[in-house]
Amino acid sequence: MGSLPIPDSRFAHLDEYPMDEAFMIMRDFALDAHPHKISLGAGVYRDNEAKPWILPSVREAEQLIVQDPNTDHEYQPMAGHPPFIPLAQELTFGPLMASLSNRIVSCQTISGTGACHFAFRFISEVTSAKRVWISNPTWGNHHLLWDISAPQVKQQLYPYYNAKTCSLDFEAMIQTLDAEAQPGDIILLHACAHNPTGIDPTPEQWAVIADVCERKQLFPLFDSAYQGFASGDLDQDAYAIRLFAERGFELAVAQSFSKNFGLYGQRVGALHIVVSRSDAVPSTQSHLTKLVRGEFSTAPVHGARIVSRILSDAALRKQWYGDLQVMSSRLKDMRRALYDELRRLGTPGSWEHIVDQIGMFSYTGLNEKQVRRLRDEQHMYMMSSGRASIAGLNTSNVAAAAAAIDAVVRAEKQA
Structure with missing residues (x-):
């Protein structure tokens, strides 16, 4: 019996995508x-x-978790590991939690990459934004994530790096946003330790950026991957996010725990959305939960347990502060x-x-x-x-x- 001819592959037309x-x-x-x-x-x-x-605080927390006879491998709620969510919120917003707690919608994500993906997709869909402003340069994965998560949103670049002086091109940044940004546009901002340049705005410059966002009615979306890891000071590294939140912006924060806890392979992250009215929380939460269900149902729990254990234990938290100082x-x-x-x-x-x-x-x-x-x-x-x-x-x-x-x-x- 003769063999059948090998048919053409449905995938043969694909170009090979370059390796990251x-x-x-x-x-x-x-x-x-x-x-x-x-x-x-x-x-x-x-x-x-x-x-x-491996951070000593992480090693100790992990041992406590593994030795706990009540530790199991059950599914977590779709929003994430329950103790993790409020602790992640508190880390980001600090003393503002007293006034924001009834206006924050959060979910656990697959680290910062997953948080960005969810943020890009969700914000673009619910706001019908046509454009997003991204720093030039930025983390290379930001562009790919927008292509995959919200291809209908046009990516616009705002100046950020002055190659001649190896410094922030602040005047060009503000002039471009003032002249070209339109109401309803999204602006992607790095909360601290800008990747790839390592150059951050000063507090005074952040205030001007907030002024532009308010004047132009932009939606701020912060990528927060280095809180505490950048300066060793959790409050200093969250300054920009808290400035915008305190000024009453609706905003989103994509939060990663890879760097500041050394949990690179555990993929621990969160997405936080601050809404202007508390009655918008239930519907916003339901839409985020729908995305979670459609993509991975529930997030991995081990890394979230480590973060929660450290942040909820005074001694471990103090030890973690020391680990941040070391790095x-x-x-x-x-x-x-x-x-x-x-x-x-x-x-x-x-x-x-x-x-x-x-x-x-x-x-x-x-x-x-x-x-x-x-x-x-x-x-x-x-x-x-x-x-x-x-x-x-x-x-x-x-x-x-x-x-x-x-x-x-x-x-x-x-x-």
Whole structure:
């Protein structure tokens, strides 16, 4: 009996989608056999031995959870692990909870990526927004998430980074929004530790941004991925969100616990929506719950239990504050060490922006050609935009990293 001919595949017409650059860099770094290679690409915290760091508070909370005979693996409510939701709200809004508690709608999400996805889809649908304003540059996944979650919403860019000065292009940002934004547009804002630049507005500048949003009737949507991790101060890192909430804005916050709890693989996140009237809460909650049911029914519980256990236990919470200080202080120390070493080498250019920026990432000012030479000649990996993960630096490699940068900068000058 002859074999049947193989039919054409229904999927043969698909173009291969390019691999995400961050994960491609991680793959290439893993394949590099050089003994002194340096990874400044991955957006994950590493300790001074370049190893993953489980926060001591997280380790202790996890042991308590596992040892608890009442711990089970049952489904959670669709809105999320019940103790987790109010604690996540309190972390974000702090003392404003007294006045906002009856106007906040929340659900647990698949980390910050899932929170952004839900926010983009839900807000665009219920507000019928035609455009969203996104900083130039932004976290690369923001654009993909909008394409997938709300393709009908046109993505507009507002200026953010001044390449000549390696600083915030604040005047251009405000002028663009004032001239071109329309009532009903969404604006995507980074709550702190802007990714990829590491450059945040000052409190005074945030007030001006809020003025523009109010004047132009924009809907603020905050991506909050680094609260406490950026500065070590939970209140300071939530300043912008609370400023807008206190001024009476309806807004949304996509919250991630990957960085500040080190729970990268547990995918713990939340979406919070502040509405102007309490009678809008039940219907808003029902629509969010519908999205949850249609996508994953209930969120993973283990990571949410860890967060809840820490935030609800005074001793563990205090210990977690110390863990935040360890991480944020090490990043600041590595920024200073890299800057000092570049200064010692006399590397051409101005490098003050490295210590002026905040959080995990630095927009180094290196161009794509220099980044490629760093990889090919120096075995040092970072994003083609020049974004470097400061967490990849440590006392053993920071001098080598500075020497590598010095080498490629001088080579370009001499070419």
